[in-house]
Amino acid sequence: MDYANVRKDDIKLTFTNGVAETEIIAGALPNVKSYRGVIKAGATLAPEVRPRVLSTYIIQEGRGYIVASQRVHEINELSFFFASLDEPFTMTAFTDLTYTKFDLTLSDYDMKRYDQSHVALPLFRKESDCLVYTQNVKKTETGTLQRSVVVGKQMIRVIVGSNHAEAGSGFYEIGHAAVAQWNICHSNCNFIMDVDGHQFEQKAGDVCYIKAGLPHGSIIPEGGHLDYVYYELYVQEEGFLRVFPEGPFAEGEVR
Numbered sequence: 001m002d003y004a005n006v007r008k009d010d011i012k013l014t015f016t017n018g019v020a021e022t023e024i025i026a027g028a029l030p031n032v033k034s035y036r037g038v039i040k041a042g043a044t045l046a047p048e049v050r051p052r053v054l055s056t057y058i059i060q061e062g063r064g065y066i067v068a069s070q071r072v073h074e075i076n077e078l079s080f081f082f083a084s085l086d087e088p089f090t091m092t093a094f095t096d097l098t099y100t101k102f103d104l105t106l107s108d109y110d111m112k113r114y115d116q117s118h119v120a121l122p123l124f125r126k127e128s129d130c131l132v133y134t135q136n137v138k139k140t141e142t143g144t145l146q147r148s149v150v151v152g153k154q155m156i157r158v159i160v161g162s163n164h165a166e167a168g169s170g171f172y173e174i175g176h177a178a179v180a181q182w183n184i185c186h187s188n189c190n191f192i193m194d195v196d197g198h199q200f201e202q203k204a205g206d207v208c209y210i211k212a213g214l215p216h217g218s219i220i221p222e223g224g225h226l227d228y229v230y231y232e233l234y235v236q237e238e239g240f241l242r243v244f245p246e247g248p249f250a251e252g253e254v255r
Helices: 108-116
Strands: 003-006 019-029 032-039 053-061 064-068 071-075 079-082 089-093 097-105 123-126 131-133 145-150 158-166 179-185 190-195 198-203 207-210 216-219 225-234
Touching: 003 019, 003 198, 019 179, 019 207, 032 089, 032 207, 053 158, 053 225, 071 079, 089 097, 097 225, 179 198, 190 207, 190 225
Parallel strands: none
Antiparallel strands: 003 207, 019 032, 032 097, 053 079, 053 097, 064 071, 064 089, 079 123, 131 145, 145 158, 158 225, 179 207, 179 225, 190 198, 190 216
């Protein structure tokens, strides 16, 4: 699969005890599954613990709280939660909560890297608390804002961040041979995504997938807005930090 786009209106949910979760963009990569979930006001999500699965929650709409590792985290804006591999947690909704979840099944090599270095889990971050950076921006004077949640090696092979831009600006990528990318649109998002010359509309609640290596960028029409979270994964397990857009290189080759 080179790329895929799932519209919010095409995601069908079935609720049990006020909670619904369904897989989206199945088959993009064999070790990653993506889901859209909704927790109705007053309901609680209590997932089972899976020691070899790294779960990343992007909470894009609603208010509530998470209880994890004897701490309470209030959800009142775009938020990010990385669940522990060995501790349970609960997520309770004050208002209807909408999230997108990514489950990365960890290989033996991933577990080795995890044991060597990782950010302490569970980890909760609000968008407003994340670091601001600038990369691959078309025009910076038109309200562009990029925030970093986690980068490679902090969370094994996972990178998460958020992008915002207004009409006249946007982002461009020559195509990362190293990373596959999912975009989760939120807020009042309304723009055109270009993937290797193929264009499609992106609105709040939509999710798209872009295969590693494909050039892509955004076109924001007059009156439009770009608001999305990106979940990226280094597709190569071993030596993933040595892979550059020109790579991967032969073993032992230095650039």
